[in-house]
Amino acid sequence: MVHSRRMFLRQAGLAGIGLSFTGALGACSRGKPARSLNLYTWDTYIGKNTVADFAKAAGAGVNISLFANNDELFAKLRSGNQGYDVIVPSNDFVERMYAAGMLTELDHAKIPNLKNIAPQFLNPPFDPGRRVSVPYTWIVTGIGYRKSKVDGVPDSWKWVLDSDRYKGRIALLAEASELFEIGAKYLGHPANTNDPAVIAQVKAMLLKQKPNIAAFHDDNGQDLLLAGDVDLVIEYNGDIAQVMRDDPDLAFVVPREGGILASDGLCIPRNAPNPDLAYAFIDFVLGAKAGADIARTIRYPTPNQAALALMPDDYRNSQVIFPPAAALAACEYSRYRGQEMNSRYEQAMTQVRAG
Structure with a gap:
């Protein structure tokens, strides 16, 4: 059967564009809608269990929208944030979006799992000191x-x-x-x-x-x-x-x-409606177990040394991935x-x- 990116998402428990997932803890009483994180990201770019595990841990839903390339991401936010909490631009677009005033400067105290990132990814030329992005993949x-x-x-x-x-x-x-x-x-x-x-x-x-x-x-x-x-x-x-x-x-x-x-980063756009959930999601993704689930699913090289330690040899020794x-x-x-x-x-x- 021909592999498709949409099929890949369905296998990960997600389907379509504008997808949403709400964990059992995310449903509010008296029929009120659950709080949801709004993630704008690439296709086939999330772990098989990321959404379900985060929803369970945070008691919140996750709405996922997909962009095809960085140009589309930039164009979507050019006139202001349309409700996204976390976005995933590549390194040159981190620079471009920061210069355009689109990104929130990060409070590292709210991202304790940043300690899991290998030192060589913590001070890149496109974002010195990781002011506005944390590394997701390279x-x-x-x-x-x-x-x-x-x-x-x-x-x-x-x-x-x-x-x-x-x-x-x-x-x-x-x-x-x-x-x-x-x-x-x-x-x-x-x-x-x-x-x-x-x-x-x-x-x-x-x-x-x-x-x-x-x-x-x-x-x-x-x-x-x-x-x-x-x-x-x-x-x-x-x-x-x-x-x-x-x-x-x-x-x-x-x-x-x-x-x-390139290095794709997790960023919080200005005027994110749920900044507390954004920080919670970023810190969750940088955890060892969640990072390994993402690496295992998407097969990109991870900058997360704690996650890498959990990965099998066929990943760590692959000359395609590394x-x-x-x-x-x-x-x-x-x-x-x-x-x-x-x-x-x-x-x-x-x-x-x-x-």
């Missing part, structure tokens, strides 16, 4: 592929960005900034370049490659690969690790030019470089999609 972008359909290991971005060898069997990320950062790395430039000439080079390359591209995907590249719709896809390591459980013919590689590193140090050495964190640069990326991507 991520590496690379190439997912079907071994039986690809001749060798696609260990260069050339396979997907600059070759017609697999015409019609390639899917690329739709998120403008990350795709252009990958293109810059392939062409020998820093990922976080501000050079308009490099953006123009990448755009020209993508326009030339477009006839060979089957799809620009929003957070479902692994589904396209698993379904057999494509044989090569730019994707995140955890997403490919998820579908590798269903199909041993799938694999993942970080190209030799280096991929993009790529080798040599591969990571060539990778770069994506950084927010201001609205002008973001607009240039988005305009260039629009031209590629329309070209």
